[in-house]
Structures are given as structure tokens and as C-alpha cells.
Amino acid sequence: MTNRLSAPPALTYNAAVSTIQDVARLAGVSPTTAKRALKEPDKLTPDTLARVQQAIAQLHYEPDQRAGSLRGGQSTTVGLVVGSILEPFFAQFARTASHVLADAGYTLIISENEYSAQRELQELRRLYGLRVAGILLRPGYGQDSQEYLARLRSRGVAVTEYDYRPPHHDEPSVMLDNPGAVRQAVTHLHALGHRRIAALGTYHPVIHPEERSRAFPEVMNALGLTVPAEYQRVTLLNEDTAYALTNDLLDLPEPPTALIALTGTQASGAYRALRERGMRLPHDISLVAFDNYPWTSLVDPPITVLEQPVEAMAERAAALMLAQLGHGTVTQRHVVLGARLIERGSTAPPARS
Amino acid sequence: MTNRLSAPPALTYNAAVSTIQDVARLAGVSPTTAKRALKEPDKLTPDTLARVQQAIAQLHYEPDQRAGSLRGGQSTTVGLVVGSILEPFFAQFARTASHVLADAGYTLIISENEYSAQRELQELRRLYGLRVAGILLRPGYGQDSQEYLARLRSRGVAVTEYDYRPPHHDEPSVMLDNPGAVRQAVTHLHALGHRRIAALGTYHPVIHPEERSRAFPEVMNALGLTVPAEYQRVTLLNEDTAYALTNDLLDLPEPPTALIALTGTQASGAYRALRERGMRLPHDISLVAFDNYPWTSLVDPPITVLEQPVEAMAERAAALMLAQLGHGTVTQRHVVLGARLIERGSTAPPARS
DNA sequence: GGATTGAATGGTCTCGTGGCCATCAGTGAA
DNA sequence: TTCACTGATGGCCACGAGACCATTCAATCC
Numbered sequence: 097m098t099n100r101l102s103a104p105p106a107l108t109y110n111a112a113v114s115t116i117q118d119v120a121r122l123a124g125v126s127p128t129t130a131k132r133a134l135k136e137p138d139k140l141t142p143d144t145l146a147r148v149q150q151a152i153a154q155l156h157y158e159p160d161q162r163a164g165s166l167r168g169g170q171s172t173t174v175g176l177v178v179g180s181i182l183e184p185f186f187a188q189f190a191r192t193a194s195h196v197l198a199d200a201g202y203t204l205i206i207s208e209n210e211y212s213a214q215r216e217l218q219e220l221r222r223l224y225g226l227r228v229a230g231i232l233l234r235p236g237y238g239q240d241s242q243e244y245l246a247r248l249r250s251r252g253v254a255v256t257e258y259d260y261r262p263p264h265h266d267e268p269s270v271m272l273d274n275p276g277a278v279r280q281a282v283t284h285l286h287a288l289g290h291r292r293i294a295a296l297g298t299y300h301p302v303i304h305p306e307e308r309s310r311a312f313p314e315v316m317n318a319l320g321l322t323v324p325a326e327y328q329r330v331t332l333l334n335e336d337t338a339y340a341l342t343n344d345l346l347d348l349p350e351p352p353t354a355l356i357a358l359t360g361t362q363a364s365g366a367y368r369a370l371r372e373r374g375m376r377l378p379h380d381i382s383l384v385a386f387d388n389y390p391w392t393s394l395v396d397p398p399i400t401v402l403e404q405p406v407e408a409m410a411e412r413a414a415a416l417m418l419a420q421l422g423h424g425t426v427t428q429r430h431v432v433l434g435a436r437l438i439e440r441g442s443t444a445p446p447a448r449s
Numbered sequence: 450m451t452n453r454l455s456a457p458p459a460l461t462y463n464a465a466v467s468t469i470q471d472v473a474r475l476a477g478v479s480p481t482t483a484k485r486a487l488k489e490p491d492k493l494t495p496d497t498l499a500r501v502q503q504a505i506a507q508l509h510y511e512p513d514q515r516a517g518s519l520r521g522g523q524s525t526t527v528g529l530v531v532g533s534i535l536e537p538f539f540a541q542f543a544r545t546a547s548h549v550l551a552d553a554g555y556t557l558i559i560s561e562n563e564y565s566a567q568r569e570l571q572e573l574r575r576l577y578g579l580r581v582a583g584i585l586l587r588p589g590y591g592q593d594s595q596e597y598l599a600r601l602r603s604r605g606v607a608v609t610e611y612d613y614r615p616p617h618h619d620e621p622s623v624m625l626d627n628p629g630a631v632r633q634a635v636t637h638l639h640a641l642g643h644r645r646i647a648a649l650g651t652y653h654p655v656i657h658p659e660e661r662s663r664a665f666p667e668v669m670n671a672l673g674l675t676v677p678a679e680y681q682r683v684t685l686l687n688e689d690t691a692y693a694l695t696n697d698l699l700d701l702p703e704p705p706t707a708l709i710a711l712t713g714t715q716a717s718g719a720y721r722a723l724r725e726r727g728m729r730l731p732h733d734i735s736l737v738a739f740d741n742y743p744w745t746s747l748v749d750p751p752i753t754v755l756e757q758p759v760e761a762m763a764e765r766a767a768a769l770m771l772a773q774l775g776h777g778t779v780t781q782r783h784v785v786l787g788a789r790l791i792e793r794g795s796t797a798p799p800a801r802s
Numbered sequence: 803g804g805a806t807t808g809a810a811t812g813g814t815c816t817c818g819t820g821g822c823c824a825t826c827a828g829t830g831a832a
Numbered sequence: 833t834t835c836a837c838t839g840a841t842g843g844c845c846a847c848g849a850g851a852c853c854a855t856t857c858a859a860t861c862c
Contacts, residue, residue: 468847468848468849469848469849470848470849480848480849481850484849484850488850512848512849513847513848513849514849515847515848515849516847516848516849516850517848517849517850518849519847519848519849519850520848520849520850520851521850521851522849522850522851
């Protein structure tokens, strides 16, 4: 079991790869005719067609997509840039988009920017190197790649954005109705009697002008409530910062009676903090989480969540992409879909203190 | 906002795409020289090199990988076939493998077989259509694609298997030490005093000869324990069947005092069943789960798990792949890595009944 | 001083497919 | 009979980069 692996003898192997030329030779026709057996079979005599098909079957011929796309035409690959494939939102999005694109003959190439501008640029470069026909992008993480993206567009790469829409962008896009979702959460908590509500998000107006964080104070104000300044901390969107922020919020002299986690990842961090402090849901505090992640219905009590229509979002995004690639048309350039509030056990009226 | 999307005017756009020819023309050298500026810069006069680099920068030239790989050489893409990208094991595997391969200049194309033989064949075809240099495969789901896989190999596609190794396969492979992992779980429970232990797996000897299910009775026997026939039900590996099977096991006259879930997905189904029945862990029953999934440390009590070294597995698999593609060598064709038992709150001595 | 060497650069062909035009045989109408 | 037309098939070139060989020119050696 200690054999050395080395490069396979390419020549020997490649000899077994058959091309349309081989098919043509075996069938006794020209390459052009052989090709037509695949693309325009009705242009051939039934007899010729059968002969070519027989040759194709015998040689197990399968066209080389690289060569096909090289000659002027579009390539059959589409890139998908996600934040992290470990995140169920992105994984589900990738799966659904992949299905829709596969039905139209495209292959999805998934790449992660890992929430880093540098990585994003790197991944966009890689995708362009493969000459993808289009890119489905979750923008906003890598500010620096704006310029590069513009260049890609000018080179005929179709771009569709999802989940976030940067200001001044006019790419076709698919978005969640973030203000509406936040409103649902706040209204739900407000109706239960909560007044001191905090949202775990990022409030930085420039670096990451995240729609949900921006909407939260506005929605609160509309209900006659204010968000104390100490509830609005600028943080990143990951699990650890949500954990830390939750602890900080609960250490305040006037801690919130209800928490809204603006992403599924933050919900996980918040939940961990609550559990470690021995707080009981919903008695000691109420929690609403974005994203209907599997664990939210596994814990006790299950968490009240705002479910994003991930599959619908991916389907619409893929359709927008396909339209740009010349497959079908769509009427709406900018799609906005609503979230669904699923009431479970983590929300209840606040305890009387 | 109701503009119609259609195909971009390809000609206009393509005019903006620059090739090595354009670079050469702008720099006033031949295409060959221009190419050398990228591949063998030390072969050029500093003056010439600078001129070409200036042209490259000005035109934002980036090589077309398709064209490069078409000419005899290997392509720079590698396919990864996973069961489901929603499964954290696969997602983590994909991420790590992607990193390792990217460092060697390869792009990973992820595709899901969704545990279906038909889908797997379809995906393998698609990958071959793109002429990937190699395929990282979780085999065993699609029995039918064996033949196709052999054909791919004979066409020079490198194949590396992970997570499961079908009998009579000699592909380079990376496996978990499944018997050893099962032994760790059983030994742990045995030491706590458990005797009636059940494992959620699939015991079918032909359809899916899964190593873990096969190892379980053997490990039990080695400890002088037997597995009752009614504990060994043939099931699929998904969440719902694990849920149903758990309920069935607990309805038996002599229910197990400890459960081992042989996959992370089955653990989730089992946990759901236990919680719905109001059973308290670890008082009423003990639970050990394969895979250290995020939710297992989020629930109360956290679950005792067998952690797979996913990143190490992916790194080794990617290294095996790279070795076959001629990048570096490895000494071990078949890698087996051990699991780590993480004792948490879901296991304890059985209650005296 | 002519031959030799080697560095620097250029020319040409190839990969597998798609697009376009050419060819050829057969058919029907003027 | 001839011509226009159509259906079936073939020839040729382009796509963009890489491999390999050819060429040029200057420096060096005997």
C-alpha cells in the first residue's frame, strides 16, 4: 500500500478519448454530418442518422464543452459566488440555482468569497479565467471588486445579484423584503407586549449598509418605540460577535426583553450566549431569528423564525441569469420576495419584573 | 422596472475581450514572446518584459483557461461529487478540498448526486463534458455509474474516492476508520454500564454495505454483547427514517438504553424523536452521534459526538488527486483517519429501572 | 576572421467544435 | 431540355493558447 502516484501517461489515455472526427470516420461520413446527428438530427437521412448514432454509441462519444464554447459562442458554465457554503442559506441557494441552470444546460461553479474582499476578487478572476457565461453574486462583502465586476460586464459576462443590492447598482437582482421582514418580527414582539427590543446586526452606515439593521430603528420608530443607542453596536455578522454582543446587551442596566437576530449565524451565537447564562426561553427573554435553519426547530423550545423563501429566490435569480444569456425573458429586473414569520416557542409576553 | 432582458449583443461585448494576440500587438512583439512574459519571464530582456507587462496591464489581459487546456494539456478543473451540499460534512469537505486545489491552480466544480444513482451518472457526464482533469467521488450511492467511472479512468480522468470505498475498487481513497469509530462509541457506552445499545444505520448487506452498520454488531460481540435482531432494521440514511426508527426502537418491550446515530443526519432525526417523546438526555437514554455538527453543541444537554477529521480528510483526498495530476507525490494510496470522541452531556450511566 | 554558441524572439501547427459556404444529386416547372 | 430549387452532405476556417522548431544577432573562441 505504498505505491507512488505520479502523473498518468497522458498520451496513452488520451488515445482512448474519441472526438466527433472519430465518430465521422467510423460512420463513414464527414464531421459536419456527424455533428448534425447531435444538433439537427432531422436534417439527416434516417439511414445516415442511424449509422452515426451507432458510431456515437460504439465510441461512447461525448462532446467537449470547452472546444464548443471556445469558438465564439457562450460557455455553458455560470459562476455562483456565495459567502460561505457552510451557511445553509447559501447551500440551499446553490442547490436550487444549480438545478434550474442545469435544466437549461449550464453547469454551476460555486465559489466562496468567505466574506473577504480579497478572496472575492480572486474568485471572480478565477471564474473569468474559465470564461463563465455569467456570475450570480452576493455582493457587498468585497467593495474593491466593483471595478473588476464592471470590467466583466463590459466583456459580456452576465451578472445577477442576490441577497444584497449595493447602492447605484442596476444589475438584475433578487432580494428579500428586508424591511418587511424586520417589521414582521418587531410587530410580533410588540403585540406580545415587548418594548425593549434589540436587534443583533451591524449598524455601520458606510462599511456595510445592511438593509435589516437600517430598517430596524425605522420600524421601531414607526411603532412609537425608540432604540437606545447602547443597543446599536457596530459588529460583524459572525457567530462569535453575536455571542459577545448578546452578553453585552444582557449586562446592561436596562437589558432588552426581546432579541431579534438578523441572520441565522447571529441567531446561533445569541442562542449560545442565552443558554450559557441559563436564561430560559421564552420566560426570561424572547428570541426571533432570521433564517429557518434546521437547529432552530431542534432546540427546546423551538425558535420563532423569519423564513426566507430561499428556493424561490434562487429560482428567480437563475431565471434572471438565463434571461440575460438569451434563454427566455423575464419582466421584472429587480425581484423582491417576502419572508414568512413562523411562530414557535421562543417568543411570549415579557415577564413582569 | 419592467424592462425586458434579452441576450447581450455578443459581438459588441466580445470586442472588449483581449487575447494574447492583442497584448503582443500593443507591445510590438510576437504572441510567443508575449506569452513568455507570463510563463517564463526570465527568458525576456527586461526591456521587452516591461513593455509586455505594460500592455497586459493596459488591456487587463487574463488568459483563457479553456483554450489552454484544449491543446492536449490537462484542464485546470476538478469535479467533486458530494451527496448533498446541505450536509455540513460535505460542505466542509468541499471547502477544504477547494482551498488545497486552488493553491495548485485548479478550480473545484461541486456537483450533488443527491443519493441517487441516476443523478450521479448525470453529474459524472456533465463533469466529463467539461473535461475535468479529475473527479473526487463519494461512491456507493450510484451503483450503475461504476461502468461509466471505469470509462472515465480509461480516458485519463483521475479518480479519488472518499468517505466510502466500494469492494474491489483500487482508486486512491480517503476513509474514516469506521470500525474504530464505532468501537469508541460502543466502548464509551459500555464503560458507562450500557448493555442494550442500538445503532441507527442500514444493515442491508448488499444494497448498501455501509461499514459502520457492519462494524457495530462485530464490536458488540467483541465486548460479549449481542445486538437483538429487532434492533437491526434496514433503513435509509435520512432524517425521517431515523426519526421513525427511533420511535420504533423505543416502543419495543426491551428498548435500548443507549443509541448511536451512525450519521449526523440520522442523529438529528433521532434527537427529534427523543425530544417529542419528552425523553430527557442523558437520564432516560444516552445518545452518541457521528459528526460534530453545530447543533449538537447548541442543544441542552449538548450531544456526545464522534468527530470526523473532515478537513484532514479533504486535504488528503485533494493531495491524492494532485499527485495523480502530476503535482507532488504521496506514499499512501489508501488513507484511513481516526475519529475523535467528544464526551458531552448526552451520555451517562443508564437509569436503574 | 570564420565558426560556434546561446540568448532572444518569431512562425506555424494543433487541440475539438461551430459557423458558414460549397457541392452534388434529385425534382419539378417553364 | 434547361433552369431554379431543395435536401443532404462535405470542406474550410476560426476560436485562444501551448508546443516545438526556426530564425536572428551578437558575443566568444580557436
